Ligand code: GP9
């Protein structure tokens with residue numbers, strides 16, 4: 354009877370460990386070497402359990418439960434993080450745990466039965482271990498210990514054989530990117546190796562030379578916006594696929610659509626976001642500075658005290674006054690510090706607004722625009738020179754929950770889904786952007802300004818199966834990473850007759866050179882990884898990063914999605930037909946992408962711009 358309890362107990366643990374691992378593998382979307390990944394995680398976990406069962410202490414059941422608890426919570430945390438960021442939690446990312454409280458709503462949205470199931474067996478295991486501990490005869494008989502010694506030996510030998518086999522078939526890198534123990538082992542090794550990285554890059558410095566003071570060519574738009582104020586609106590989670598779409602006759606973004614068609618607007622429809630771990634704040638870094646954001650931690654955290662020479666500094670050197678506006682905590686994403694380094698003279702943040710009726714998090718866009726306009730009037734009065742106002746909206750932030758009085762239609766089958774909520778939120782923000790532009794007109798701040806609008810990053814993830822299916826109902830085609838990362842860029846120069854849709858493939862890196870040329874300003878001192886989107890190009894690519902493995906490539910007609918570990922496990926497709934295509938032709942391009950991202954990383958890591966400015 355006692356033996357059978359223990360026997361059943363071990364079986365119970367074994368079954369739970371295997372089931373939990375399979376569920377976890379499913380949640381983190383492991384596609385390759387699934388059998389190996391499950392076997393390794395389960396056998397290593399059971400190996401640790403058998404070691405604990407062999408301990409010569411009567412606290413071993415408490416230790417066992419503690420281990421099982423930590424293991425379960427760890428898998429759960431990773432499954433939640435994966436749902437948001439499409440990757441496992443790296444050791445670097447643990448340093449950002451402090452921001453979790455601010456995105457609680459988005460986290461709650463990720464809580465579903467499958468993810469919670471990773472924790473559901475904890476009470477059962479606890480009850481079972483308490484039962485064993487109470488029953489003294491079990492420990493006297495020591496049956497469990499003898500048996501678990503045998504099991505420990507078997508699992509250790511199996512794990513070693515598995516590792517040898519996986520190495521011989523060349524899949525070790527792939528397994529180490531998906532299997533939790535291997536992932537953290539290699540992560541830990543890299544974490545301690547990191548300090549040497551800068552030296553390895555030093556040889557690459559000559560490659561930066563060609564990016565310095567990159568000459569922009571004169572084109573039809575050069576200097577059309579000379580001496581005007583610049584108002585840039587970075588819109589939270591605005592994707593391009595919602596433009597010019599109707600759902601049951603309901604136009605999602607009527608104001609942006611109208612602006613795109615306006616004779617004074619250039620619309621870039623093949624424009625992509627570039628964000629790393631710093632999300633919104635990385636979109637700001639890339640856009641303002643024409644640099645790839647860091648892939649390790651938010652750029653604003655790691656490099657807030659670097660020297661920069663991007664849009665705010667360049668405009669200041671040209672007489673502009675530069676202010677940033679955002680209706681949330683001043684120090685969120687370390688903006689207060691980073692903005693000062695990037696050249697903003699003032700940051701109007703949440704504490705500068707008077708409001709207490711929140712939607713989601715932060716000041717609602719309507720109030721944000723209304724009160725920002727008052728500050729912009731003040732900014733305009735500072736001197737005779739033009740100003741630069743950089744506004745970052747917030748209300749259309751995931752999980753996009755709008756109050757009933759701010760929903761303007763019934764979305765039918767999409768109602769209540771994340772995508773449906775997204776449509777409501779974007780519609781609200783579109784309405785507020787439209788209202789803001791009208792108010793600029795009535796305040797006399799419109800005619801002499803340039804207004805640029807773009808999205809910071811996606812709202813609907815291509816790696817969320819249910820929601821990409823929902824988004825696909827709007828786009829009428831398979832929703833993949835290209836649609837997810839495609840954000841609109843509109844540059845509106847009132848009074849000019851320039852209406853055009855530019856389909857040159859570009860990214861947030863390109864904003865700086867593009868807008869500078871339109872403003873007739875040259876970057877005399879800095880460095881730009883981007884290009885003027887209004888120029889002529891033949892061989893043109895975007896090298897995305899962040900929510901997709903770096904080394905991926907987007908061209909006008911194709912997309913290459915690099916696998917997180919092995920080139921051979923990657924995929925590519927035609928962006929028009931959505932059909933799979935051969936990956937081989939992306940081999941060199943993918944290397945070029947990595948090189949370019951590394952080079953930009955070097956600029957940040959070595960504070961290269963500081964040296965450039967002091968030469
Ligand atoms: C907070 C806002 C949102 O200030 O920028 O950040 P996100 O979660 O989108 O990166």
Ligand code: MN
Pocket residue numbers: 589590632633809810
């Ligand atoms: Mn954002």
